[in-house]
Amino acid sequence: MHKKPIYKMPITEGSPLHSETIERLLTSYKIMPGGLLPLLHAIQSEIGYIPKTSVSSIARGLNLSRADVHGVISFYHDFKTQPVGRHRVQICRAEACQSMGSRQLEEHAHRTLAIDYHQTTADGQITLEPVYCLGNCACSPSVRIDDDVYARVDTQRFDTLIAALTSTQ
Amino acid sequence: MRRFYIPQDTTALALGADAVATALCALGIEPIRNGSRGLFWLEPLLEIDSVAGRIGFGPVGAKDIKSILEALDSNPSEHPLFLGAVNEIPYLKSQQRLTYARAGLGDPVCLDTYRQLKGFIGLENALAMSPQQIVDEVAQSGLRGRGGAAFPAGIKWQTVLDAPANDTSSAPHKGQKYIVCNADEGDSGTFADRLVMEADPYQLIEGMAIAGLAVGATQGYIYLRSEYPVAYRLLNTAIQRAQQANLLGHNIAGSNKDFHLEVRLGAGAYICGEETSLLESLEGKRGMVRAKPPLPAIEGLFGQPTVVNNVLTLAAVSSILERGAAAYKNYGMGRSRGTLAIQLGGNIKRGGLIELAFGVTLREIIEEYGQGTYSGLPVRAIQVGGPLGAFLPEAQWDTPLDYEAFSAIGAMIGHGGIVVFDDSADMAAQARFAMEFCVAESCGKCTPCRIGAVRGVEVIDRILANENREENVILLHDLCDTMELGSLCAMGGLTPYPVRSALTHFPTDFNRR
Ligand SMILES: Cc1cc2nc3c(=O)[nH]c(=O)nc-3n(C[C@H](O)[C@H](O)[C@H](O)COP(=O)(O)O)c2cc1C
Numbered sequence: 116m117h118k119k120p121i122y123k124m125p126i127t128e129g130s131p132l133h134s135e136t137i138e139r140l141l142t143s144y145k146i147m148p149g150g151l152l153p154l155l156h157a158i159q160s161e162i163g164y165i166p167k168t169s170v171s172s173i174a175r176g177l178n179l180s181r182a183d184v185h186g187v188i189s190f191y192h193d194f195k196t197q198p199v200g201r202h203r204v205q206i207c208r209a210e211a212c213q214s215m216g217s218r219q220l221e222e223h224a225h226r227t228l229a230i231d232y233h234q235t236t237a238d239g240q241i242t243l244e245p246v247y248c249l250g251n252c253a254c255s256p257s258v259r260i261d262d263d264v265y266a267r268v269d270t271q272r273f274d275t276l277i278a279a280l281t282s283t284q
Numbered sequence: 285m286r287r288f289y290i291p292q293d294t295t296a297l298a299l300g301a302d303a304v305a306t307a308l309c310a311l312g313i314e315p316i317r318n319g320s321r322g323l324f325w326l327e328p329l330l331e332i333d334s335v336a337g338r339i340g341f342g343p344v345g346a347k348d349i350k351s352i353l354e355a356l357d358s359n360p361s362e363h364p365l366f367l368g369a370v371n372e373i374p375y376l377k378s379q380q381r382l383t384y385a386r387a388g389l390g391d392p393v394c395l396d397t398y399r400q401l402k403g404f405i406g407l408e409n410a411l412a413m414s415p416q417q418i419v420d421e422v423a424q425s426g427l428r429g430r431g432g433a434a435f436p437a438g439i440k441w442q443t444v445l446d447a448p449a450n451d452t453s454s455a456p457h458k459g460q461k462y463i464v465c466n467a468d469e470g471d472s473g474t475f476a477d478r479l480v481m482e483a484d485p486y487q488l489i490e491g492m493a494i495a496g497l498a499v500g501a502t503q504g505y506i507y508l509r510s511e512y513p514v515a516y517r518l519l520n521t522a523i524q525r526a527q528q529a530n531l532l533g534h535n536i537a538g539s540n541k542d543f544h545l546e547v548r549l550g551a552g553a554y555i556c557g558e559e560t561s562l563l564e565s566l567e568g569k570r571g572m573v574r575a576k577p578p579l580p581a582i583e584g585l586f587g588q589p590t591v592v593n594n595v596l597t598l599a600a601v602s603s604i605l606e607r608g609a610a611a612y613k614n615y616g617m618g619r620s621r622g623t624l625a626i627q628l629g630g631n632i633k634r635g636g637l638i639e640l641a642f643g644v645t646l647r648e649i650i651e652e653y654g655q656g657t658y659s660g661l662p663v664r665a666i667q668v669g670g671p672l673g674a675f676l677p678e679a680q681w682d683t684p685l686d687y688e689a690f691s692a693i694g695a696m697i698g699h700g701g702i703v704v705f706d707d708s709a710d711m712a713a714q715a716r717f718a719m720e721f722c723v724a725e726s727c728g729k730c731t732p733c734r735i736g737a738v739r740g741v742e743v744i745d746r747i748l749a750n751e752n753r754e755e756n757v758i759l760l761h762d763l764c765d766t767m768e769l770g771s772l773c774a775m776g777g778l779t780p781y782p783v784r785s786a787l788t789h790f791p792t793d794f795n796r797r
């Protein structure tokens with residue numbers, strides 16, 4: 116993971132660029148014991164998601180069945196099989212944040228961004244996701260935007276953070 | 285020249301520490317980016333070396349820098365954010381810090397700082413001992429696993445030491461044993477592992493190397509949750525520097541012993557904190573819980589004998605080997621020895637990391653350290669031990685923090701997280717959430733957990749809608765029994781605890797027509 120991940124704009128599924136990336140990453144990860152998760156993280160960090168068309172190359176490269184690879188991708192909340200927004204905004208839904216009003220914050224986020232969880236705003240800027248604890252529970256509610264965590268996020272601070280994202284692109 | 289410190293841990297950053305650092309840099313002052321002391325209610329906490337020791341200002345924003353610098357040249361104590369000597373702040377001074385003794389003192393990834401603060405003495409001692417002697421030392425300290433189950437670390441290590449590695453498996457696992465650090469820290473209200481990794485990562489690295497020497501494992505993995513990007517960066521830097529300094533890798537410190545260490549990222553699955561699910565995940569599979577036996581100590585990662593320990597357990601090992609088992613065992617009560625990393629969070633005025641010997645009561649923590657709720661409303665309920673822990677009403681707040689005392693009241697200390705809820709909390713909504721969380725995070729392998737939780741949400745909804753209330757309450761209790769007794773692991777097995785405690789202690793919340 117890099118400090119500032121660049122959620123690259125989607126390229127068409129199965130594009131030659133994708134297969135090049137995946138082949139390159141496969142060479143470095145296939146020798147790693149238990150390397151499937153690190154490989155999937157690497158693919159996602161470069162491409163932004165894990166293209167469905169890559170499943171068979173991954174399976175071939177790691178000597179697994181396609182069902183195995185698909186099973187792993189679908190098990191973990193982190194892995195996406197669809198292009199996502201330029202920024203990932205995660206709202207903490209866990210108890211400490213609930214005790215400080217994260218339920219209201221969630222409602223506010225859904226309303227102002229006009230999306231539900233796991234959806235992307237129409238302009239492709241923001242994908243909204245739930246997260247269960249960011250380890251910032253002494254200063255809740257917490258929100259993570261890409262790789263930065265923000266503390267004490269009330270609705271006003273949320274709006275400011277979102278405005279800053281959309282203005283800097 | 286004055287030295288300035290401004291933390292780089294997640295919470296300090298989340299509260300604007302980078303902006304403070306930038307403001308200092310703009311004035312030609314390059315601050316040391318230390319780890320946090322864990323006094324999160326004071327973050328960003330700016331510290332400055334002075335003749336009288338380290339003095340602090342907090343919480344500091346970029347806009348305060350100018351006036352603080354002016355105050356430093358005249359009378360610092362007149363500045364409204366002045367905190368005096370940081371070591372004298374009662375919240376910190378009254379703690380019994382072993383694991384967090386170094387937290388916040390310096391740059392967490394600076395090896396020289398770590399050495400100056402008594403780092404690597406435990407490893408040096410261990411290098412002069414036999415594996416059995418190291419295991420004995422850990423056993424004698426009374427250290428119990430800090431990940432939740434409180435299993436004696438010495439017994440686990442002895443099992444791995446005694447278990448022969450399987451020689452028939454294929455390379456690179458042939459003849460190998462493993463040390464796996466559980467850094468999945470999924471419980472809401474917990475950040476103790478994170479603080480070790482972000483404020484004192486070498487302590488964990490040292491503890492893991494000692495574990496490797498103790499059981500004969502030459503490969504270690506830290507399974508870190510992906511929700512902790514700052515810890516990921518700092519751990520990797522620390523590991524790289526430890527390798528360069530020959531404290532990790534081949535022939536560590538010229539001892540002829542090897543220990544390799546790697547961080548692996550989780551992928552957002554709470555269940556992967558459960559040790560067998562974690563091992564599956566490390567092997568690159570779905571995080572499905574394994575049936576036990578075989579214990580991971582005998583057939584763990586890639587089928588080989590494996591120590592799986594929490595971050596805090598492994599970190600404590602470096603103090604135990606540094607100061608000796610007896611010194612560690614002196615802290616605590618009953619069978620709960622040493623110190624507990626209490627994590628105070630939720631609706632609380634002064635949240636943070638409080639390291640104390642076992643035995644302190646919840647009330648002392650909430651009232652004396654926490655100073656009541658953040659909202660100013662009275663405290664209503666306290667959840668201890670993460671999402672699978674019970675909600676405790678006021679009548680139970682005088683229970684001492686001790687594993688046995690907590691299990692006697694149907695609660696658990698778990699990983700030491702304490703989440704405070706004020707008067708406005710709806711405990712029926714919290715009970716429903718406990719079931720909802722289990723639906724979202726169950727690995728799906730066993731029915732009581734996978735289906736039980738779905739039914740649990742439905743039954744609670746019916747109770748709240750006042751549909752056959754009495755029958756449905758009985759049904760909910762039955763369902764809780766089934767989940768507790770029939771689940772493969774503690775995910776389904778403990779979800780009933782928050783639910784039942786909410787029902788028992790806060791029944792009126794379920795009775796709103
Ligand atoms: C659902 C579930 C989640 C768990 N999550 C964690 C976790 O995040 N971190 C952890 O150290 N232990 C966790 N545990 C406990 C581990 O299974 C295991 O007991 C622990 O890693 C052993 O290390 P210790 O003896 O040092 O505590 C969890 C257990 C269950 C059932």
Ligand code: FES
Binds near residue numbers: 210251252257472
């Ligand atoms: S519960 Fe939200 S950060 Fe921990």
